[in-house]
Structures are given as C-alpha cells and as structure tokens.
Amino acid sequence: MLVSPVLGQTYGGVEFPSGESSFADEIVEYQLKGGAADGNISKILGIADRKSVSLGAYGYVVVKFTDNALKCSGDEQNDLVVYEVGNSAQELVEIFISTDGNEWIRIGTGGKKCFFDIDTVEGVDCEEKYSYVKIVDYTGLNTGSSYEGADMDAIGAITSTNPTSNEEKSGDNSRIPSDYNEVPEFPTIAMPMLAIMGLALIYGKKRQ
Helix, strand or coil: CECCHHHCEEECCEEECCHHHHECCEEEEEECCHHHCCCCHHHHCCCCCCCCEECCCCCEEEEECCCCEECCCCCCCCCEEEEECCCCCCCCEEEEEECCCCCCEEEEEECCEEEECHHHCCCCCCCCCECEEEEEECCCCCCHHHCCCCEEEEEEECCEECCCCHHHHHCCCCCCCCCCCCCCCHHHHHHHHHHHHHHHHHHHHHHC
8 A cells, every 4th residue: 555645745846645754764785986985875865955975986875765665656657756966967877676675677867856657667566665776876977077976865755655564575484373273293192192091091900
C-alpha cells in the first residue's frame, strides 16, 4: 500500500505525497573524487534545500530509504526525482535503483532536477520495493569550473510506500502457524508408555 498522502508537501517545486519522509535517509557507500574529496556527503540526505555535495569526476554515492521505499506508481506519473544544483548543464549523473544494494537497475541519466518514471524501465518489477539508489557522476568533467563534478542536493521518492522489513527481505522461517500440531518424537511417546506398562506388570505380580 502507498503511504498516506495526508502529509503531502512541496520541496524544490515538486509535490511529495509522503512529505519529508520521501527523501533518502542513509549513506551506504560513497567515493568523492578530485577536488570534491573533502566534501560533506551528508548534504545529499533529507529534503531538497540546495545544500549540496560535489561527487567529483566519476565519483559516486549509494543512499538508502529507511522510513519509506520507492515503488512504481502504476501509471505514467514520475516516481523518483534527483536534485543536482550545479551551474553547468554538462554536469550529468547516472542513476540506478536496487532492492538489496547488490543487484542494480539503471534507470537513466540526468542533470539539474531530473525525473524518472520507473514503471517504464526494463527490469523494474512493480511488485518490488526499491530501498537503494546509486548516483554516479556521468561526464567525468575535470577541468575548469566543472572540476568537482555533479553537485547533489537530494533524492526523493515521489511514489513512496512502506519500508521493506527484514521479514519481507529474508522470510521469517521461525514463525510457526497457529494451526500447526507438532507430532511428538518417538522417545517422548515411548518413555511414558513403558513406565505405565512396567507399573502394570509389578501390580499384576503382587496380586498373584
């Protein structure tokens, strides 16, 4: 089920039905390159506020949604928006999504404020929840004003759903159905029966 739209808010000119919780929450992995190496990667987290971090030429970052997850909308609406706030139109990024942070689906490239309808992307399963997004500096510009590469502000799931739980990821094999009746092992049955038979035998001998 999709997260309730009652908290809907607008950030960077885009309406998010799930409000502030729509944005990436956690840095999983990153590598800032060149003149961007000392950047504050945490600036990419949270709402779009034009506080950015530069990736550097071919730098990258993997972020995770923890209180929500990205999902297909089931129609032609945009599902994901990536905010890049650099001054150069040549500062492009390549975007990937994943359910587990290991297997990635490339959804496209873009610059500035770019939108993606993941329903139309080959390989996307609209029954899945996508918790991970990878952003890679695409053009690798390393001269002049673009030396620090793409300047990333925020990553937001417009189509947002409840987060993926550990139980959904791996299955909970420890849970036992309420109607499950365990059959006792042989020793559990045999020992009481032997004891009863022994008592009966002793009692029978006393009566003779």
